[in-house]
Amino acid sequence: MDIVRFGRGNRFSLTALRPQYSRVDLTQVRRFDVPIVFMLGRHDWHAPAVPAARYFDTIEAPSKRLVWFEQSPAAPNDRTEDRRRQGVRHPEPDFSLDGVTRPF
Numbered sequence: 001m002d003i004v005r006f007g008r009g010n011r012f013s014l015t016a017l018r019p020q021y022s023r024v025d026l027t028q029v030r031r032f033d034v035p036i037v038f039m040l041g042r043h044d045w046h047a048p049a050v051p052a053a054r055y056f057d058t059i060e061a062p063s064k065r066l067v068w069f070e071q072s073p074a075a076p077n078d079r080t081e082d083r084r085r086q087g088v089r090h091p092e093p094d095f096s097l098d099g100v101t102r103p104f
Contacts (some may be wrong), residue, residue: 026055027055030058030059030060031059031060031061032059032060032061033061033062034061034062035061035062035063035064036056036059036061036063036064036065037064037065037066037067038052038053038056038064038065038066038067039067039069040052040053040066040067040068040069041069041072042068042069042070042071042072043071043072044072049068053066
């Protein structure tokens with residue numbers, strides 16, 4: 001039942017917000033003052049892998065990490081098998097700006 005509600009809520013949000021998010025162009029933003037993590041699926045149609053990786057390469061941030069999900073489209077968090085195969089449970093990049101590492 002929850003998966004049905006999740007799907008309905010997701011569809012509602014995407015439909016309602018599309019006019020706004022379809023006009024956002026982050027390619028002009030190159031500097032971030034916060035740590036950045038990109039989690040990309042090789043088969044994602046919404047954020048195609050090659051352009052997303054190229055954009056990632058242009059970003060300046062205190063810390064950044066790119067995590068690839070080779071067998072996943074969008075939402076690799078829903079692909080438990082893909083995460084297990086790749087040994088990824090959750091990313092733990094080093095965001096130790098003050099010398100203290102904190103899990104992400």
